[in-house]
Amino acid sequence: MVDISVDTLTEAQAQEELLALAIVLDQANRAYHGADDPEISDAEYDRLKKRNAQIEARFPHLKRSDSPTDQVGAAPTDGFGKVRHSVRMLSLSNAFEDQDVKEFVAGIQRYLGHSDALAFVAEPKIDGLSLSLRYENGVLVQAATRGDGAEGEDVTANALTIQDIPHQLQGAPDLLEVRGEVYMSHQDFAALNSRQSERGGKTFANPRNAAAGSLRQLDSRITQERPLRFFAYSWGALSEPLGETQMQAIDRFKALGFQVNPLTRACASPQELIEHYRSIEQQRADLGYDIDGVVYKVNDLALQDRLGFRSTTPRWAIAHKFPAETAWTHLEAIDIQVGRTGALSPVARLTPVTVGGVVVSNATLHNEDYIIGRDSNGMPIREGRDLRVGDWVQVYRAGDVIPKIADVDLSKRPDTATPFPFPTQCPECGSDAVREEGDAVRRCTGGLICPAQAIEKLKHFVSRSAFDIEGLGAKQIEMFHADPVLPIKTPADIFSLQTRDAAAIAKLRNRDGWGETSAANLFAAIDQRRSIDLSRLIFSLGIRHVGEVGARDLAGHYQSWEALVEALDLARPAALAHRKADQAEQAERLNALAEHRRARLKPIRDAAIASYDVPADAASAWADLIGVDGIGAVLGLSLSDAFANKTERAAFDELRLALTRIIPPEAPSSESPVSGKTVVFTGTLEKMTRAEAKARAEALGAKVSGSVSKKTDIVVAGPGAGSKEKKAKDLGITVLDEDGWLALISA
DNA sequence: CAGCCTCGAGTTCC
DNA sequence: CTCGAGGCTG
Incomplete structure (x- = not known):
């Protein structure tokens, strides 16, 4: 049924509809409480209730004494509806x-x-x-x-x-x-x-x-x-x-x-x-x-x-x-968890203790050297390397949420306590666990061979910001990964679950807690996700350094999966050359004495790149990639490596085939006159600071850049602007003064 | 090239 | 929620 817009309802219509709604909603409530089949769905119930409220809002004097709005003992629902906030609800620093x-x-x-x-x-x-x-x-x-x-x-x-x-x-x-x-x-x-x-x-x-x-x-x-x-x-x-x-x-x-x-x-x-x-x-x-x-x-x-x-x-x-509440307890053991990227994270197992009203039995220890000093909560931290099993430790909940160890009482340390030997092999797969120069984390090198990494990566794939498949959460992934009949080892395996083999499906349905309906529901949920946003798809791959925002930026730039893949393939030689140049520079840094070091680095980089013989189109594809706002060389290399790795690439390609539609990102709203435009501020700004100008421009959908190029649309030049303003004029780009800019964005 | 900001990755308990 | 690190600005 199509409702007349609330705004155009006449008073008589409104009165009539409020009566009808009161009756329908009351019946629905009774049906629900009488354990009968509800005559209307929860969604329909919510919709009607909302419409009732809207009509009442427009005609407050028509509100009925038996208005459904006031029926506070409303029917219990299966869950809460989602509400999109018109203005985001933020947290505070x-x-x-x-x-x-x-x-x-x-x-x-x-x-x-x-x-x-x-x-x-x-x-x-x-x-x-x-x-x-x-x-x-x-x-x-x-x-x-x-x-x-x-x-x-x-x-x-x-x-x-x-x-x-x-x-x-x-x-x-x-x-x-x-x-x-x-x-x-x-x-x-x-x-x-x-x-x-x-x-x-x-x-x-x-x-x-x-x-x-x-x-x-x-x-x-x-x-x-x-x-x-x-x-x-x-x-x-x-x-x-x-x-x-x-x-x-x-x-x-x-x-x-x-x-x-x-x-x-x-x-x-x-x-x-x-x-x-x-x-x-x-x-x-x-x-x-x-x-x-x-x-x-x-x-x-x-x-x-x-x-x-x-x-x-x-x-x-x-x-x-206020300073966090703390409590003292025993450190019973230190376990190592292996994350999706192979990171080895030590976790403290504690004798359960109440901290700020909650019983805590685990605490994160972050990494190998959780060092001396104070953390950002102002809590003193004991020397990480020296935390020992058997120690008497002080626990607090950072931000009143995440349990952490604040301190250790060395006077209570048992004589038998020895320093914790941080493993150099992955406890899950036995591969070497190495720590890159300058990195804080030690990582398992096993890649997808490591079951922990494989499972964590799959969990990431189905997580809320990624494929978000209903009925296929972390628990189910663990179950399916080890499943002898219907294993899920790669994302594509999820999509072939239903068609893999009929006998296997029958077995699945007979398993504990898996009836005909739950299997059908799962398959339906999986099928629903064969159509997916490009940004979600990129995020779901679990490529290191590519998170939600990075994925969105990439999707916005390349607009299609095919374009992204093509660009990465094309840019590969340039990516390799870039890495080689980095390594050459690094080596030189170690050798060189401080004097004249800088001057000598560039030629070394150039020589390293030249030795790779990078085709011009590869170089430009690479430059395009790392030119995407927010994407730098580290992300670029991480992406390039993932797509060049045979196993990973095969998994991506297989996944692509299982999907029916990849939805390109929506074009940014073009409501403001500057949305989608690239703006450069130069010279002195008198009515606002630079940071403020940038934030406001971005809020209106503009991209703010530091240097003028062909891609620049508008240059805002204050007094004292120099080469940038000249360059803009040479390129025929619109140049505005600060007032001109303010007039434009307030229009 | 340093300092800031933002993002990614990891984590606990209900 | 926090830490570490990547990317960008000045």
Whole structure:
């Protein structure tokens, strides 16, 4: 059925539809609870419920007393719907020392190009879960968890049960996304746990887990019984500004009926920020809820706007964290894990101990020499090489998540303890494990011969950002890899699973937990992925140094699998020459005395390249490859090696044949006049700093480059511009002054 | 050529 | 979430 757009509904139509929706949704609820077959699918149910909310948002006065929106005891669902955040929910960068705070402030001044005093807002960082609440015309229509920042889960039904969250707002902007933290107080947490244990239910390790567990209940009637609370502190999409400063926005939240944290303060200097931090630290135990630090934000919203964002964090805010909780325990053993790239990672096996409310039994030891000093959490680190089995060690959870070893008590070291012999052979396959000059990690050289590497690589292939095949996760991969009947050794094996041999399939279906349906589901999920984004395909290959972003850049540049393969084949001789030149240079570096060293290196490189006799088209294919933004020689060589390796190449080719469609990346949106254009800034910029100019241009889809070439579209020249401006004019490239540029991008 | 930023790879527990 | 390292900027 095709709905009329909510915007064009007449009042009479709206009234009629709200009645119909109330009836249909009520029936669906009853059917669900009566354990009958639901008459409509979950997706359809969600869609209708959303439409109901949208109509109510447009005609608030028509909202029915039996409105489905208010039916908080909504039917439990199979899972949560996904919600794409219209404005990404970011995380914050962290400060651990006072020094980090001063650097944060200094960095902002540098970025803005002035040293004027800056005003900040400081508030406690609540240890809960962030939540985004979307209000349309004053009505709460959606609540979503943070998820990965871009996409979260729809927990609207649960959010509606939280007292601190208003269902309707008076005098709010037409569109308002309020963001804040859901948490549970110490008192409520203790009461919940004693209630749970009386009922024989499971108890929670800490208030945050309790809050998370409660918010993610599939049955919102359970959430309703859990005493969750909410502090508002931020926002996403808006139809109109909330004020000119962070503080005004917070006051606005308060006026709209949200709880805002009473310890929110304006601070005028780094010193004041740190004073407020100390004061909150003192009150920490008496607050009645968990906090894990203090958040500082630039108060002026116009400045926040200018400062903008790094890839995952705003430049205008930072979280000043309290020192992590620690605990002492015994180091029982050190195991070695082998990763997808062959990296040997030592892992500490510990006598289980509670750290910050969670029982920890493993901790990462990173690599061979986890050295003396302080790590970025400001925690002292014992000399890595000297950590011994039997030691008494201090554990903390970095970022309150990853367990690490902070210290070792040498006075308690048993006499029998000996230094840990770091293996030089892979514990999984016995191949040599070597450490490249200057590298921190030791790697197994076995390649795909090593079962650990082979399995990890396959796990990577099916991981969430890669092929993401439903029903084929890490566990299934381990099972199938060792399967005597239907082994999966390469990615292509996944796609031939169904057709390999009929008898084998029958055997699979008879296995534990594998019925007719689950097998059919798996095959359907696999078939669905025969059509795949080019960038996902490239990422899934698991080529060293080529991650999600690198894969996207490559896909954007080459546009097709065939073009990528052709370019890599063509560039191979140049890639080899490049490596040889690197090696020659390296050797020379070792020989040469400091004097005149530089002058002598270039000829050596050139000679090495010349000796390879690189065809011109190879050289240009290679230059094209490493000219891709973000792709340098290391990535180029890694790619080239992977595609030139016979075994790997055969696996890639076989995989390609199993796929039916490789989807080229979408062209970048051409909404702004500069999107897709390459821009060069030169000379002095007077209205913004260079970093700022670059960030803004990129936000509009432009690519910012440092040097002028044929590919350059626009040169922005300030006073004092020299050769670049001249070159641009020679090449006939558009040259703008700073005002011309600003006019262009604000158009 | 140093310093910054971003990305990749590795990790824990629920 | 953190560390190390690759790539780019100044």
